[in-house]
Amino acid sequence: MSGIALKNVCKMYDGAHYAVKDFNLEIQDKEFVIFVGPSGCGKSTTLRMIAGLEEISDGELWIDGELCNYYEPGERGLSMVFQNYALYPNMTVYGNLAYALKIRKIPKKEIDEKVHKVAKTLEIEHLLDRRPAALSGGQKQRVAIGSAIIRKPKAFLMDEPLSNLDAKLRAQMRIELAKLHKELETTVVYVTHDQTEAMTLGSRIVVMKDGVVQQADTPQNVYNSPSNLFVAGFIGSPSMNFLEAWVSVEDGRTVLYPGGSELGKKVYLDGERGELVRQKENGKKVILGIRPEDIYEYEEAVEKGFAQNCQGLEETVVTREMLGAEVILYYESQERTHAVRLSPENQTQTGEKITLYFDTEKIHVFDMETEENLFYREDVQA
Amino acid sequence: MIQSENLVLEHPEQKNSISKEQLLELKRQMNSKALAKRRARTGLRVTANFVLAFVVLLPLLYAVSIAFMPSGELFTMDLNLVPKNPTFSNFKDAMTNVPLLRFILNSFIMAGCITLGQIVTCSLAAFAFSFLDFKGKGVLFMIVMATMMVPGEATIISNYLTVGNLGMLDTYSVLIVPYLTSAMGIFLFRQFYMTFPISLYESAKLDGCGNLRFIVRILIPLTKSAIGAMAVYTFINAWNMYMWPLLVTGSDQMRTVQIGISMLNSIDSQSITLMIAGVVIVIIPSISIFIVGQKQLIRGMFSGAVKG
Amino acid sequence: MNTGKKKKINLAPYGYLLPCMAVFAVFLFYPFFKTIYLSLYKTNKMGEAKLFVGLGNYTELLSSASFRNSLKVTLIFVVIVVLGSMLLGLIAAVLCNKAFPGIRFFSTAYALPMAIASSSAAMIFQIMLHPSVGIVNKLLGLDINWLNDPKTALYCVAILTAWLNSGINFLYFSAGLGNIDETIYERASVDGASGVQQFFTLTLPGLSPIMFYTLVVNIIQAFQSFGQIKILTEGGPNESTNVIVYSIYRDAFFNYRFGSAAAQSVILFFIVMLITLVMFRIEKKGVKYS
Numbered sequence: 001m002s003g004i005a006l007k008n009v010c011k012m013y014d015g016a017h018y019a020v021k022d023f024n025l026e027i028q029d030k031e032f033v034i035f036v037g038p039s040g041c042g043k044s045t046t047l048r049m050i051a052g053l054e055e056i057s058d059g060e061l062w063i064d065g066e067l068c069n070y071y072e073p074g075e076r077g078l079s080m081v082f083q084n085y086a087l088y089p090n091m092t093v094y095g096n097l098a099y100a101l102k103i104r105k106i107p108k109k110e111i112d113e114k115v116h117k118v119a120k121t122l123e124i125e126h127l128l129d130r131r132p133a134a135l136s137g138g139q140k141q142r143v144a145i146g147s148a149i150i151r152k153p154k155a156f157l158m159d160e161p162l163s164n165l166d167a168k169l170r171a172q173m174r175i176e177l178a179k180l181h182k183e184l185e186t187t188v189v190y191v192t193h194d195q196t197e198a199m200t201l202g203s204r205i206v207v208m209k210d211g212v213v214q215q216a217d218t219p220q221n222v223y224n225s226p227s228n229l230f231v232a233g234f235i236g237s238p239s240m241n242f243l244e245a246w247v248s249v250e251d252g253r254t255v256l257y258p259g260g261s262e263l264g265k266k267v268y269l270d271g272e273r274g275e276l277v278r279q280k281e282n283g284k285k286v287i288l289g290i291r292p293e294d295i296y297e298y299e300e301a302v303e304k305g306f307a308q309n310c311q312g313l314e315e316t317v318v319t320r321e322m323l324g325a326e327v328i329l330y331y332e333s334q335e336r337t338h339a340v341r342l343s344p345e346n347q348t349q350t351g352e353k354i355t356l357y358f359d360t361e362k363i364h365v366f367d368m369e370t371e372e373n374l375f376y377r378e379d380v381q382a
Numbered sequence: 383m384i385q386s387e388n389l390v391l392e393h394p395e396q397k398n399s400i401s402k403e404q405l406l407e408l409k410r411q412m413n414s415k416a417l418a419k420r421r422a423r424t425g426l427r428v429t430a431n432f433v434l435a436f437v438v439l440l441p442l443l444y445a446v447s448i449a450f451m452p453s454g455e456l457f458t459m460d461l462n463l464v465p466k467n468p469t470f471s472n473f474k475d476a477m478t479n480v481p482l483l484r485f486i487l488n489s490f491i492m493a494g495c496i497t498l499g500q501i502v503t504c505s506l507a508a509f510a511f512s513f514l515d516f517k518g519k520g521v522l523f524m525i526v527m528a529t530m531m532v533p534g535e536a537t538i539i540s541n542y543l544t545v546g547n548l549g550m551l552d553t554y555s556v557l558i559v560p561y562l563t564s565a566m567g568i569f570l571f572r573q574f575y576m577t578f579p580i581s582l583y584e585s586a587k588l589d590g591c592g593n594l595r596f597i598v599r600i601l602i603p604l605t606k607s608a609i610g611a612m613a614v615y616t617f618i619n620a621w622n623m624y625m626w627p628l629l630v631t632g633s634d635q636m637r638t639v640q641i642g643i644s645m646l647n648s649i650d651s652q653s654i655t656l657m658i659a660g661v662v663i664v665i666i667p668s669i670s671i672f673i674v675g676q677k678q679l680i681r682g683m684f685s686g687a688v689k690g
Numbered sequence: 691m692n693t694g695k696k697k698k699i700n701l702a703p704y705g706y707l708l709p710c711m712a713v714f715a716v717f718l719f720y721p722f723f724k725t726i727y728l729s730l731y732k733t734n735k736m737g738e739a740k741l742f743v744g745l746g747n748y749t750e751l752l753s754s755a756s757f758r759n760s761l762k763v764t765l766i767f768v769v770i771v772v773l774g775s776m777l778l779g780l781i782a783a784v785l786c787n788k789a790f791p792g793i794r795f796f797s798t799a800y801a802l803p804m805a806i807a808s809s810s811a812a813m814i815f816q817i818m819l820h821p822s823v824g825i826v827n828k829l830l831g832l833d834i835n836w837l838n839d840p841k842t843a844l845y846c847v848a849i850l851t852a853w854l855n856s857g858i859n860f861l862y863f864s865a866g867l868g869n870i871d872e873t874i875y876e877r878a879s880v881d882g883a884s885g886v887q888q889f890f891t892l893t894l895p896g897l898s899p900i901m902f903y904t905l906v907v908n909i910i911q912a913f914q915s916f917g918q919i920k921i922l923t924e925g926g927p928n929e930s931t932n933v934i935v936y937s938i939y940r941d942a943f944f945n946y947r948f949g950s951a952a953a954q955s956v957i958l959f960f961i962v963m964l965i966t967l968v969m970f971r972i973e974k975k976g977v978k979y980s
Contacts (some may be wrong), residue, residue, distance in 0.1 A: 053876050055416075060409070067405075070412040074882030086873040090895035099891070100881035147881075157880075424790055431785050431792070435799040438782070441853070442802070444825055445814045461828050503709040516703035526710075529718055533914050533962055535935045536955040539942050540721030540728065543737040560717040563710035593702065622807030624917035629943065640809040644921055647813055654817055661810045672805035673798060684865035 003028050004050060004155060004187065009059035011045050011211070019045045020211045023059070027155075027204075032181050032188045034202035036195060037234070042211035043191045044159055050189060051080050051157050064154060074103075079153040083160040085144040087132035093119075094128040097147050104151070118146045121180075138169045145180070155187035162197065174200055195235050199223065207231045229371035232289050232364060238328060238339035240364070241295075245288045247281045254278040256288055256365070258313070259334055267358055268309045269365075276374055277365050286374075287366040292328065292341040294362035301357035312355035320350050329354065442665070449473065449659040456655055472659035476646065479653075481634050482660060485642035486667070492557045492627075492638055493620035499562035500616050501609055507563070508571030509597050513583045530565045535625065542629050556630045557638065561620065567612055570683065574608040575601065611682025614675030621668045639664045722959075728952035737948040747953035756929060757937065757954070764913065764933040767848050771912040774852030776904060779859025784893070786860075787867050797864065804857030808917035815850045816922055840930035843923050847931050850922070851915050859904055866900030867893070902973050906966055913962055934958050 004027040011020040020042040027033050035043035048054040050061060052073030061068045068076055079100070087096050094115055101111045119125040122142045132140060141161065148156055161177075162170045178201055181188055192198055198205050199219045206216040207230075215227040226232035232240045245256040245267070254274035256267045267288065269277055277286070301307035315331035315338075322344065329340045329348060340356060348354045365374045444463075448456065449472055451465040476482060510516070511523050541560060550556040578601075586596045602609065627638045634642070643664050646657040672679075729747055731739035751757045782800035786793055803811075818824050819836040827833060836842045870893065878888050916935045919925065925932035925940060932940075934954055942951035 051876075051880055053879070060405075067408060067412070069409070070416040073876075073879040074884075076880075078880060080877060080880045082873050082877060084871070084873055086871065086877040088874055088878075088892060089871070090892070090898070099878070099883075103881060103883045103887060427785065427788070427790050428792065431790075431796045434782060434785060435796050438778070438803065438853070438856070439799050441811065441814045441818060442806075444818060448817060456823050461825075463825070503713065506706040507710040510703045510706035514703040514706070516700065519703075522707065522711075526714070529714060531910075531959075531963055531966055532718065532722060533910065533935075533958060535914050535916065535938060536959040536962075537718060537721040537725055539737075539938065539948060539951050539955060540724040541717055542942075543724075543948070544716070544721060546737070560713070563713040568710065593706075618805050622805075622809075624807065624809050624920075625939070628920070640807050640917070643813065644809055647816070647921065654820075654823070657813060658817060661813050665806060665810050668805045668807065669802065672802065676798060676801065680861060680865070684861050 003062075003064065004189070005060075005062040006046075006050070007060040007062070009046070009049060009061060010057045011042065011049060011054060012057040018211050020049070023213060025206060025213070025216060027187060027189060029187055030185050032178075032190065032201060032203040033206060034198045034204070035189070035191045035206045035208060036193065036198040036202075037208035037214075039193055040210075041208040043193075043206075043208050045211075046208075047157050047159055047189060047191045050076075051078060052076055077154040078157055079148040079151065080157040081144045081148050081159065081161045083163055085132075085140045085164075087135075087140055087143055087147075089132050092129050092131055093124060093135070093143050096132065096143055097128075097150055100147065100151050114150055118150045121149075121183075122146045137165050138173070141165060141169075141173060145177075149180070149184060149186075153186065155189060158188065158190045160191055160193065163192070163194070170197075177201060196237065199235065205235075207234060209234075225376055226364065226373055227376045228373055229287060229289070229366045232366070232373065236291060238292050238341075240289045240291050241333075241338040242336065242366075243288045243290075243334055243338075244285055244368075246285055247277055247283065249278060249282065256286070256363075258288060265313050266311045267360060267363065269360060269363065270309065273363075273365075273375060280374060281365070281367070285368050287368060287371075289364035289366060289373075290358050291362065292339040294359040295340045295342075295356050296359065297342070297346070298355060298357060301359075304359065306360050307357055309360040310357045312357055314353055314355050316353055317348055317350055320348070445658050445662055445665075448655055449662040451655050453653075453655040472655045473663065475656045476660035476663060479656065480642055480645050480660070482639070482642065482663060484634060485637055485639040486664070488554075488557075488636060489621055489638040489640070490667075491554060492623075493617045495554075495558045496561045496620040497613050497616045499558065500564050500567050501612060503563040504567035504571050504612070505597060505602065505605070505609075507568045508575055509593070509601060511568070512572050512575035513580070514593075526565050526568055530569075538625065538629070541626075545630060551630055552632050552636045554636070557627060557636070560626070561623075564616070567616070570608055570612060571605065574605045578604065607678060607682040609682075610675060610678035611680075614671060614679045615683060617671055618668050621671075725952045725955050728949055729956050731949050733946075733948040735946045737942075737946075739949070743949070747949050748957070751950060751953055751957070756932070759929055760932050760934055760937045760954075763844060763929070763931060767844060767851075767915070767931075767933050768909060768912040770845065770848035771851045771855065771915070772905065772908045774849060775855035775859050775908060775912075776901075778852065778856035779861075779904075780863050780897075782856070782860045783863035783867055784889070786864060797860070800860040801857045803854050804861070806854065808851075808854060808915065809921055811850060811854055812918040812921035815846070815918075819846055837922055838927050840926075840928045843927060844931050847915075847919055847922055850918050851912065854918070855908060855911060859908065862900055862904045862907075863897065866897045869900075870896040902969070906969050909965055909969075910962055913958065934961075 006023050006025045006027075009020060009023040010018060012018055023042075023046055025033075035046060037043050045054055049056050050063075052068075052071060052075075056069050063071075063076055063078070088099060091099065097115045097118060098111045101114065115128070116125065119128055122145065124139060124142050124146060127135065127139060127143070132143070135143065141164075144161065148158075162173050165173060174197060181201075190197075190201060202219055204216060205219050205222050207214040207222060209230050215222055215231045217225075222231060222235055226235065226240075229242070233242070243258040245258045246260060248255050248257060250266075250268075254269040254277050256269065256277075258265045258267065268274070296304065298307060298312060301310070313333075315333060317329045317331055318337070319330040321328040321330070325344065327342050327344050327346050329342060329346070330337050331340070331354070332338070340354075366372065367374060447464055450468040450470075451462070452467055452469050452471070455462060455466060507526070511519065545551060545556050545560075582600070583596065586600060591599070622640060623638070624640050627641050631637050631641060637645075643657075643660050646653065646660045728737075728739055730742060730744060732741040732743055732746075734740050779800075782796075786797045786800065816837070818826050821827060821833065821835040821838075824836075826836065834842060836846050874892055874896075875888055878892060883891065914935060915933065916939065919931055919933060919936045920939070923931040925936045935958070938951045938954045938958070941947045941954065
């Protein structure tokens with residue numbers, strides 16, 4: 001029964017500058033929580049505060065119902081995997097794995113059993129006599145994870161553990177980490193700047209920016225219902241397309257004019273969503289967001305039944321990326337590059353024109369000033 | 383999911399068991415405890431440093447204190463750490479009793495020439511060892527490195543006989559010439575030059591830059607930190623040299639400070655304060671150079687020595 | 691251009707080596723072999739080789755009680771100096787390992803002895819150890835004639851030398867500590883290791899490569915100590931501080947027995963070389979890991 005709760009946790013430097021501000025989160029047992037955000041957003045600092053490596057300037061940290069703000073790192077019952085692996089260079093792999101147990105004066109025989117068991121799980125048995133300098137990046141990674149899981153910690157803290165690996169190895173380790181989490185049934189708090197890692201590994205994602213939590217939710221919800229412009233743009237690859245648009249009413253329907261009504265491009269918003277936008281933003285400029293996979297050509301739009309909701313936007317393709325299972329076309333609009341994800345059968349080439357239709361049900365509308373998503377409701381979280 | 387419900391159930395319970403005031407109180411207590419702990423740690427560290435630094439500096443502090451002491455004050459049975467009537471007369475007497483200024487000048491000339499000479503010869507040799515290709519390069523470099531193992535004292539007798547036969551005794555050149563190069567300097571510069579890509583040299587060549595020009599215009603500006611470190615280290619060592627100057631100088635005209643200062647050491651107990659004043663005068667230049675060049679020395683010499 | 695290269699060897703590279711090689715040749719290689727040569731002869735007062743005696747100088751030395759004493763004294767001296775100076779440097783470096791107010795002052799203080807000449811230091815110690823006015827007797831409330839007692843003289847000279855050599859060791863160890871990856875301490879603290887455990891399991895082993903290097907340098911340096919002995923004890927009392935280097939000096943420049951002095955120089959060289967080689971052998975087997 002292990003839960004970690006952070007309440008209004010702050011990290012202040014020089015008594016003025018906040019690195020983390022009012023961080024609130026309840027991490028439940030066996031959860032795989034991911035802190036994600038651009039560098040300098042405070043995600044690592046938060047993790048290090050949980051570990052006890054950074055002092056908590058303000059707020060409370062509860063681990064298993066105990067206030068842990070002032071516990072020494074070793075007293076918190078957590079284990080941590082570092083970005084650079086932090087292996088002890090003077091010890092063999094065996095020594096590295098056994099270190100935390102030796103410190104706890106566990107009998108030698110027991111240590112030996114545990115080391116071999118962990119080494120077997122991670123398939124590093126043949127490396128036990130080697131020193132870290134003689135290991136490859138992936139092997140070091142396994143040793144680091146091994147020395148974290150060897151004692152049953154209340155939670156694993158992982159600080160960008162995969163960022164030093166090459167892309168292929170990273171994908172492989174991602175899968176293994178997910179498997180390991182299932183096997184061990186232990187809480188994991190994981191920091192990354194890579195949104196793909198966040199999406200694939202996390203049972204919950206905490207998106208941070210400038211020391212402030214932007215959204216904490218399941219990957220699905222964060223993707224489908226981002227709380228604001230930052231989250232929308234950060235999660236997803238290629239990222240969401242953003243267009244400035246004016247809100248107006250036409251024949252009783254809410255309509256958005258990307259780039260202004262004089263351009264003649266329009267997108268209708270119906271039902272509850274249209275109502276909301278009309279009430280809040282009528283006559284004002286908003287930011288319209290649409291994911292690359294929610295844009296279609298005419299035939300498909302008709303098929304899916306939303307062609308009438310949207311005036312086709314004619315665009316010129318500037319780049320075409322064929323990825324095998326899909327094709328991604330890039331076009332420029334409002335001085336920004338936008339992306340469309342289409343089926344690989346699409347034959348539009350670079351330089352050619354294409355007429356695009358937005359799936360209006362999937363459109364997000366963000367307030368120009370607050371950058372909040374107008375459709376975001378916290379209570380919708382499942 | 384089941385676990386999460388448990389947690390939710392348990393949490394309100396905890397919140398009930400600890401009231402807001404209690405929580406604040408608890409936090410305050412732990413806060414002050416942690417602060418006290420941190421202060422104690424820093425305090426312990428600073429105290430330990432004070433004790434150790436005092437022990438390390440004691441000889442110097444003691445020397446300075448005695449240098450300012452009237453010689454009568456020294457001869458008491460009481461503990462006399464600080465002069466009661468500080469005086470400059472010891473310094474004045476030390477200057478007049480022996481030609482201390484001349485000694486200092488000699489030492490400056492000797493240490494300065496050695497430093498300059500080592501920088502020149504070592505950078506030339508290191509340049510050849512790192513950028514040029516020639517027959518016997520590996521062997522020659524090995525030989526140079528092997529000289530580091532030969533203690534200077536093992537060759538000092540033959541050297542003395544050599545310079546005696548050459549009639550060089552009691553001159554500046556006998557103090558300077560034998561020390562005009564050092565294996566360590568060559569090694570240090572080479573370590574630095576090896577970090578530059580060979581293309582640096584090749585592109586300079588293509589631009590029509592001669593070797594000497596390359597050294598003066600490109601290498602030397604790029605290795606300022608190594609040169610600085612080397613200069614500080616060499617100067618201090620030359621300034622402090624004892625055995626060789628003792629053997630090869632005989633007249634006051636040529637004596638260096640380290641030899642000259644021991645002339646004050648007559649064990650005439652009346653002159654103790656005077657002698658220590660002389661020592662303090664002699665220490666000042668090397669310590670000043672060390673303090674000024676310390677950063678340079680550490681950056682150029684020790685960070686490299688550890689990695690290399 | 692290619693053909694030009696083939697025709698004659700490019701002499702320019704040797705030109706750059708000329709200044710340093712000339713100095714080495716005249717003041718290192720030549721005297722080195724000349725010392726070996728002299729050690730096989732009896733010499734006159736001018737240091738000229740007069741009578742070939744083969745290994746006679748060596749057998750004489752090895753059978754002389756004075757030289758055997760000199761070897762023993764040197765050994766004790768070197769052990770004390772090396773242990774003392776390394777320990778002092780290490781403690782100082784560990785104390786300055788983490789930032790705290792005043793760290794710059796303290797690190798300068800710890801490195802400072804390296805800037806002080808052996809002769810100056812010796813004269814200061816002479817007064818500190820002075821039987822009646824010296825601060826050591828006063829502080830300890832003792833009445834010991836430190837430098838004139840064969841039991842204490844060697845220790846005094848050795849401690850002075852350890853102090854002199856500790857400055858540079860402090861710099862070496864500080865650099866070594868700075869090279870240890872900071873995050874392994876963080877991991878160890880999460881793993882629950884106390885400060886003391888971290889020191890013994892991480893810091894000391896982490897220092898071992900630089901420790902080895904420092905050890906070799908210190909041993910070589912300790913063997914060469916001269917000025918402090920010349921000024922403080924002149925090898926006495928009772929030859930209790932007559933280390934090899936001093937013995938060489940005395941034989942050559944007081945007794946004018948250059949042959950014997952040369953033989954001692956050769957023995958000194960072989961001892962230093964042997965120790966260095968053995969150390970490197972050990973190092974290859976053990977200490978190194980990165």
